Amino acid sequence: MRIAIVDESAARASIIQEGLAALDDCEIFVLTERRALVARIGEIAPDIVLMDLGNPSRDVLEEYFAVSRALDRPIAMFVDESDEEEIAASVDAGVSAYVVDGLAPGRIRPLLDLAVRRFNAFARLQSELDDARGKLAAREMVDRAKRILMDSRGMAEPKAYAEMRKAAMDQGKRIADIAEAIVTAHELMGGK
Amino acid sequence: MTKEHLTIGFLPLVDACLPILALEHGFAEDEGLSLTLIRDLSWATVLDRLLYGHSDAAHLVAPLAIATTLGRGRPAQPLAVPFVLGLNGNAVTMRPELAREVGKPGELADPVEAGARLANIARSRKFAGNPLRFGVVHRHSSHNYMLRYWLAASGIVPDRDVTMATVPPPFCADALETGEVDAICVGEPWNSVAVERGVGEIVMATAQIWRRGVEKVLAMREPVLEQRRGAVEALIRALRRAGEHFVDPENQEVNAAILARPEYLDGHADLIRYAISDRLLLSRNSDAMYFADYMFQHREAANFPWVSQAQWLYSQMVRWDGLEYSAADAEDAARVFRPEVYRSALSGTGDLLPGASSKVEGSLSVPTAVGMQEGAMIMNNNAFFDGMVFDPEDVPAYLARLP
Numbered sequence: 001m002r003i004a005i006v007d008e009s010a011a012r013a014s015i016i017q018e019g020l021a022a023l024d025d026c027e028i029f030v031l032t033e034r035r036a037l038v039a040r041i042g043e044i045a046p047d048i049v050l051m052d053l054g055n056p057s058r059d060v061l062e063e064y065f066a067v068s069r070a071l072d073r074p075i076a077m078f079v080d081e082s083d084e085e086e087i088a089a090s091v092d093a094g095v096s097a098y099v100v101d102g103l104a105p106g107r108i109r110p111l112l113d114l115a116v117r118r119f120n121a122f123a124r125l126q127s128e129l130d131d132a133r134g135k136l137a138a139r140e141m142v143d144r145a146k147r148i149l150m151d152s153r154g155m156a157e158p159k160a161y162a163e164m165r166k167a168a169m170d171q172g173k174r175i176a177d178i179a180e181a182i183v184t185a186h187e188l189m190g191g192k
Numbered sequence: 193m194t195k196e197h198l199t200i201g202f203l204p205l206v207d208a209c210l211p212i213l214a215l216e217h218g219f220a221e222d223e224g225l226s227l228t229l230i231r232d233l234s235w236a237t238v239l240d241r242l243l244y245g246h247s248d249a250a251h252l253v254a255p256l257a258i259a260t261t262l263g264r265g266r267p268a269q270p271l272a273v274p275f276v277l278g279l280n281g282n283a284v285t286m287r288p289e290l291a292r293e294v295g296k297p298g299e300l301a302d303p304v305e306a307g308a309r310l311a312n313i314a315r316s317r318k319f320a321g322n323p324l325r326f327g328v329v330h331r332h333s334s335h336n337y338m339l340r341y342w343l344a345a346s347g348i349v350p351d352r353d354v355t356m357a358t359v360p361p362p363f364c365a366d367a368l369e370t371g372e373v374d375a376i377c378v379g380e381p382w383n384s385v386a387v388e389r390g391v392g393e394i395v396m397a398t399a400q401i402w403r404r405g406v407e408k409v410l411a412m413r414e415p416v417l418e419q420r421r422g423a424v425e426a427l428i429r430a431l432r433r434a435g436e437h438f439v440d441p442e443n444q445e446v447n448a449a450i451l452a453r454p455e456y457l458d459g460h461a462d463l464i465r466y467a468i469s470d471r472l473l474l475s476r477n478s479d480a481m482y483f484a485d486y487m488f489q490h491r492e493a494a495n496f497p498w499v500s501q502a503q504w505l506y507s508q509m510v511r512w513d514g515l516e517y518s519a520a521d522a523e524d525a526a527r528v529f530r531p532e533v534y535r536s537a538l539s540g541t542g543d544l545l546p547g548a549s550s551k552v553e554g555s556l557s558v559p560t561a562v563g564m565q566e567g568a569m570i571m572n573n574n575a576f577f578d579g580m581v582f583d584p585e586d587v588p589a590y591l592a593r594l595p
Contacts, residue, residue: 054232054233054237056360057360058234058236059329059358059360060357060359062265062331062358063330088245091244091246096237
């Protein structure tokens with residue numbers, strides 16, 4: 001079975017590719033370039049195309065499939081009409097799948113399950129990364145606020161931190177929010 | 193009071209303005225609604241989210257609502273359109289050298305003259321084995337139907353004399369630059385982006401092809417419309433108020449700035465402002481020119497879902513999608529547009545509500561008073577550029593008269 005993975009994110013494409021490599025009897029093609037996409041798909045002649053929902057070229061690909069159907073090279077949208085649940089799971093995960101008509105559902109389903117799991121795994125990784133970035137930004141903000149308190153009020157570092165923590169507890173806020181307020185106020189007052 | 197919540201999908205285009213402004217200016221909130229907007233980058237994904245329940249309603253190219261109802265390209269799912277988000281607002285932009293052969297510098301081309309010149313060029317390009325290539329944003333879009341209408345009426349047979357391809361709006365300027373296409377038909381701000389980059393010049397507005405052509409619609413799954421009827425009617429009232437705000441010249445600057453934000457169009461506020469003030473920058477280094485009715489989001493009950501508009505779209509689907517005309521399909525297509533929901537939402541608000549649900553499209557060439565449920569409204573020119581008239585009572589006869 002020939003599978004094309006179309007994804008502008010090379011990282012995600014390789015995660016999916018890695019997952020699908022476990023399947024027997026599959027040849028996998030990864031397309032990350034937008035240019036000449038339709039021509040490449042034509043050359044590869046895949047049985048299944050997996051594409052992320054955020055890809056602007058989905059409309060281009062669907063147009064191509066609609067036209068090639070007219071030319072008697074049938075490619076159906078998604079899976080069988082009866083497989084609503086599978087489609088809904090794909091949409092939730094952010095992946096769309098185009099399958100050559102007549103391919104046995106028994107072969108499609110495990111593949112799609114895998115793709116959906118891989119997409120979800122990638123989304124989790126991404127949100128962990130965003131989370132980590134957010135934490136880093138919060139720490140930088142706290143450090144800046146601490147320096148402002150140390151400079152402007154002559155506090156020692158532990159005291160500056162303790163003041164911020166107390167304010168956060170009193171106001172029921174996160175320490176990062178207090179830090180942000182201090183930095184913003186400082187900038188408004190003309191500080192650098 | 194707990195607010196009813198609605199999620200609306202959209203593509204980053206200027207004509208997604210009404211839901212965005214209904215949220216940003218608090219018109220939705222005034223109606224007891226809280227809105228979440230989901231931005232996507234392809235119509236396929238906007239539609240998938242609508243069909244699988246990620247969104248309750250969507251900003252959608254009108255023909256796609258009908259194609260989905262008829263099961264073109266996807267399993268059939270009945271959609272309902274209780275509100276039209278706007279008329280026209282698209283333009284035909286060509287590579288500069290072609291634009292200068294087809295049109296006149298500094299003005300919008302006359303569609304008849306430009307069509308005749310284009311037909312000559314198309315013939316010689318086809319003869320040379322390098323046919324003209326046109327890009328549209330989706331096969332089931334008004335851009336596709338309007339462009340094909342103009343080409344066919346000018347003696348050019350689309351798909352035979354010229355090739356037609358789908359190009360996503362954000363890539364239109366690139367496609368012109370690389371020569372992947374010679375011309376595109378797309379909405380704003382993407383014509384202006386191509387012009388500003390110097391890779392394209394605007395030759396015509398689609399309003400010149402059909403002065404009152406239906407463009408984007410608010411679409412939802414039919415069962416959702418029934419289940420959420422109260423919320424949908426509240427949304428319609430909020431969208432009408434957003435339209436009133438949108439067309440007031442006083443508000444153009446603030447609205448352009450809102451639409452330009454990263455979570456919406458993520459674009460250039462100056463270019464967006466041209467579009468919402470009906471001004472077009474035809475070529476780089478030219479002055480913006482004013483063209484009344486370039487975008488048409490509010491006046492003359494522009495948001496009223498005329499059943500005849502759905503029927504015209506169906507006629508073009510038959511014409512270009514290789515469909516057999518079927519009375520059953522025609523009826524299903526007509527039922528997608530829901531004027532009774534629009535009327536029920538706005539009755540008692542003082543808004544002008546057409547009494548009829550259908551009209552002969554393209555029949556007015558001069559301002560005409562049209563009877564409303566209360567009083568009358570002046571409706572202006574709604575003509576097709578070739579003078580053809582669409583009578584929804586007899587679609588097959590109309591199709592037979594078309595080239």
